[in-house]
Amino acid sequence: MNGHASTSEPAKDLHQLKEKIYRSYLVPEESSIQSFIDEVKPTETEDMQIRATSADLIEQVRSHPDFNRGFEAFMAEYRLDTLEGVRLMTLTEALARIPDEETKEALIRSKLSGVDWSNHIGHSLSPLVNSSTRALLFTTSMLDTKSKTAAPWLSELIEKIGEPAIRIALDIGLNVFSQHFVLGENLKEADARAGKEKLDYSYSYDMLGEAALSMEDADRFFEIYKDVIRHVGQADKGAISIKLSALHPRYDVLQQDRIMDELLPRLCELLEMARQRNVSVTIDSEEIDRLELSLLLVERIIKDGVCRGWQDFGLAVQTYSCRAIAVLEYLKALAELNGGRMGIRLVKGAYWDAEIKHAQSLGLSEYPVYTRKPYTDIAYLAGAKFLLNNTDVFYPQFATHNVHAVASILHWVQQDPNPVSFEFQRLHGMGQLLYDCILQKFPDINCCIYAPIGHQKELLPYLIRRLLENASNASFVNQLASSTPVKQLVVHPTELANDESKPIPLPVHLYRPDRINSSGINLRSVCQRDKLLAELRSEWQREWHASPYIKSTPFEGLRSVLDDSIKQRAIHPPHGGGQSIGTVVDTPADMLADAIEDAGKAFPAWRSESVAERCRIIDRLADLLEANRAELIALTCLEAGKTLPDCISEIREAVDFCRYYAAQARRLGEVGLLPGPTGEKNELYFQSRGVFLCISPWNFPIAIYLGQIAAALVTGNTVIAKPAEQTSLVAYRILQLMYEAGIPTSVVQFVPGDGEKLGPDLLAHPDIAGVVFTGSCHTAQVINRQLAARSGALIPLIAETGGQNVLIADSSALPEQLVKDVLHSAFNSAGQRCSSLRVLYLQDSSADTVIELLAGGIRELSVGDPSKLATDVGPVIDADAEASLLAHISHLDEIGTLVARADRHHTARLTDGYFVEPCAYEIDSISKLKDEHFGPILHIIRYRPEEIPRVISEINQTGFALTLGVHSRNEHFCQLIEQEVNAGNVYVNRNMIGAVVGTQPFGGFGLSGTGPKAGGPNYLQRFMVEISRSINIAAVGGDYKLLSR
16 A cells, blocks of 8 residues: 655646546446445455454444433434434424424424324433433323313413423423534634543534525625634634535536636635634535536636645545545645645535435436445545545545444554554544544544534534434444444445345436436536537527428418418517527418318327327337437527526426326226126226317427327327417427327427417317317416307316415524525526416514525526526516516505515626516515516515414415415424415425426416316326226126136
8 A cells, every 4th residue: 555655746637637527427336336346345354354443443332331321322212214303303403493482382282292202212221312202202291181181271281381391391402402413602612612522632613504595694604714714723723614605605506607706716815814824624515516616616726826835725525426536536636736735524425315316306317426325335445545545645534433434444554654644533423432432542543523613593404414324224323323233333345235225216217117207417517518508509590480280281381372471470589689590470360270170180090099109109209309409498598588407497397298198198098997796897998089279388388388289199189289479489399309209290280370369260160179278367268268158069178377376484494495495486487487486475573584585595696698507587488578577566666665686697688688687575465466477576475373364365365276385394384274275286395396297296276277287197087088888798698707716
């Protein structure tokens, strides 16, 4: 083992090393880990030595008088994989944030009631665990007594004595809880506690708090970091950790220009302060989407000479990332360029569950992190070995609570003939007994405590990560505290690499066996982003043309029969610029009957086509959408004004619609058997209806347009496709892909044009067998009346309209998460979604705090050209929409109070297009809103808890019932709102837009639509008729199954 590599060896090309990191973003984890297995796998002798060291440390820890006697025992009993553990964690943290006693008491009832705490009595030897459990049992009994007893005196007694006592006990518990994981609420308190440490630990201070939401947040964190550096610098030696996302509200690679202009100078100032005061600085690790931006910042700092020759600058590296070693190789080259040792805090990673969900949501081909713990353990050892092999440029800092990892590192260090400078690190509140034993056995080893400082109300995000590390069944901390045999704990991870545990399905296989997941793009990945941008370059200057497609003939082939007065209309992007992106010829009214006739003639053959073949064609269409993704993104961005992320998501939704409906249709194609008496065969099956009129909106010109059509086609119907006049170009391009997929040209007739002009003739035609519509409530009602006026057969209308969508938050809601979800729900897609948040209800006791955060977040939104990656909010669809929204804002200026407007950051001249800056106003009642305002305008209403019945009544009186959001940690409150407020889709403690096909079927009732829900299991049936068939099998020989018994 070479612990001192030559410094004369030239540094590798940084560009090539960065490219390796970028290319390693999504690689199969098995291939990624394979090379590391051979590298870290010990010989038989080495394995015996490492096992012996591990076993010795485990025995020392387990034999310690304090082992499993205090807080660790409590956490082992109430892990986060139990209902009780989750409720206690949520309750304990939430009480520190809730400002009013009424909500606190309601939350206590919600979390402690309905749980059988008696199951935990006697499980542990710890007096703390057993006394706490008895207290919880008694508390629950008191709460249940109050809720059920008929004796007024007992209820009154508990009211006066019981609940204050419960709150006091929980407040004490909260203090114990937070002190276990947090060194102090401030620097003075942290110093006092650190000074009581008996062993020779050093400390690295971390200021609690997550990413800044506003520039005001970032300013506050910046001043806090400067204060910490000054304070720590007064000692002989100290260290701090800096979270870059705390220094800027838009710490996102898509905002790279702002980050380099605004965050970089701040970071340089902090580093210069720290260097002058001899304070070590570590850049903390964050989510993987931020890794590439963090490395760009570090490279810029090194190249600018800010840290030239400085030995006390470094960063954390997460080894659950499949590209951890590539990152270390790159950092080695940077350290060589810097001319000083770089500190590397090697960690396994604290965002694993979020990374898994994120990859699944994006529809990635692989996971960017290892999905199996042995792989992460192997990668950690490989990273440790890499650091120890390069101690001339690295100061290794091994942050781990895993005894086996500690033993392996000690073994490698002891094998090196030269002194090796390194340190171990542990989290405050975790691994204390282990490292106490290590320091007693190896007193010359450096050990640092990663020590959070901050208030209890800032504890939750950090706490969850720590408790998840404790609670995982695969966690070494959890296994050490349990009765897991020592022999099992000391097994080398390379021996576990090939175990047969069920793997997490790849994101693309999330919905197997029914269908494959749509493929997505992560714009935060350099490789994926650059590939897409390269593909888009050739698309931006294209022109597209659309015209009717009737009688299996493109419009150009029909021009000879048309009047020369038919004109083409030029299409311009809603964000301006003067560019014409193409032309559209609208359908002459006298050709509509031809279109319906042609579709009617095609119906018998298409209905007779096998379900399997129809589904194969629709699946093929989904593949073509993905193959033509770049063109569709460019066209949708230019014609509909949608941002690039929105375009990507929409194409994915369209793909999901196709594949989901094909999978559902295969099931509906089977004849269902029904019960009945002997001698009968009773069956139920579905049959196609005929010609469906599909009327789609401009706000989802691919997904809803194609979702409607795909549903009609897989169920054997033919289609008259009437797209929104604002987005006919992309609709026509999708039509061409339908034909390319194998849909006969006569099966889908394309009739672009003005809905008010074409609608009456289409709806009145007797051969139309069904209508599916998405758009405004007013238009849906017009369609409904026109259909009712028809003579002849009654036909179905499947309508999805809008809503006065509300989100209700009580004071137990986590403000930061609430604000993030509000910003996304209200302003994504410029508020032009049926599901967009329109009205936010805030409990009065927490409203000021939330509004302050929300205002800061709104001001950070970037408005402008939707083709620019830095744009958050693009234009509204046209001049009429802009004028209507601006008129409503003028009205709000009269009746409400402006909270904030996004007027700071623009990526285009807003005078060139149809732009409405996102804004929020306080109003006093939802009754002031007579219509849905389809744009980036949020209305905020305050309420008191006793006003909830009135709030619910006012919401329901609007008549809309589409989407509803609830933010609260009180399950009883969430249930009340869900049960009482009319809404088709309910979202609890999350954003309320972006319903996923097959996972969150979408649609409302009342003024918001007819149902059934699009993307749900009951949707296709509405496109078909049910046929019940009963056969007297006794008349043709009897029931052979009965006779054969």
